[in-house]
Amino acid sequence: MALPESPDERHRVVAGGFTDVVAGVVDWDAPAPVEGWTARDVVGHLTTWLPGLLASGSDVRLPVGPPVETAPAAAWRTHSGAVQVLLDDPDTSTKRLTNPHIGELPLPTAIDRFYTADVFMHTWDLVRASGQEVQLDADLCAEMLAGMSEMEDVLRSSGQYGPRVEVPQDASVQDRLLGFIGRDPTWRPSAAG
Numbered sequence: 001m002a003l004p005e006s007p008d009e010r011h012r013v014v015a016g017g018f019t020d021v022v023a024g025v026v027d028w029d030a031p032a033p034v035e036g037w038t039a040r041d042v043v044g045h046l047t048t049w050l051p052g053l054l055a056s057g058s059d060v061r062l063p064v065g066p067p068v069e070t071a072p073a074a075a076w077r078t079h080s081g082a083v084q085v086l087l088d089d090p091d092t093s094t095k096r097l098t099n100p101h102i103g104e105l106p107l108p109t110a111i112d113r114f115y116t117a118d119v120f121m122h123t124w125d126l127v128r129a130s131g132q133e134v135q136l137d138a139d140l141c142a143e144m145l146a147g148m149s150e151m152e153d154v155l156r157s158s159g160q161y162g163p164r165v166e167v168p169q170d171a172s173v174q175d176r177l178l179g180f181i182g183r184d185p186t187w188r189p190s191a192a193g
Helices: 007-023 039-057 072-088 090-094 107-129 138-149 152-157 173-180
Strands: 096-099 103-106
Touching: 007 072, 007 107, 039 072, 039 096, 039 107, 072 090, 072 107, 090 107, 096 107, 103 107, 107 138, 107 173, 138 152, 138 173
Parallel strands: none
Antiparallel strands: 096 103
16 A cells, blocks of 8 residues: 655654554563664654754754653654644645755655654564564555665664664565664564563
8 A cells, every 4th residue: 555645644644553553552661673772762762853853954843742751652642743733734835944964855855754754664663562563564665665775875874774684585575674774574572682
């Protein structure tokens, strides 16, 4: 199934999928596939870096929600709701984000390309940390893998991605994307200990 193309609708679908996973988390201290992270840290990451990026490169200030340390699900709902309100606002289409690393982009494009894509990839981390199962959208996996493969050296040198994890030649596109971003598709919490 192809996800919507517009940044507002794509965020609605991707963040909604993440919200569904959040609702199924029982142990927020369970280890996550990112070394040294817990399920709570996945939400903490997603709720903290975008507000800083927006504040440093635009006039947008997202509202602060409950602390992730004590209310991760509420923190996520508040944050993702605020991002959706921003994307749904017709005035947002005229706003720009300026950043020394990515240049100047329309704000909705920047949110879609960097933030919504990050939510999509970290959905798998939270799924695995919480012992749930989900299949990520194969079309978006393929789209992201193709785009990221073209700039692999830049991505690796950014420090945001771990070393590539080799997967079998016939692996699913989801597993190939996970391997590309440095995740072992076979990772389970019991294997982390």
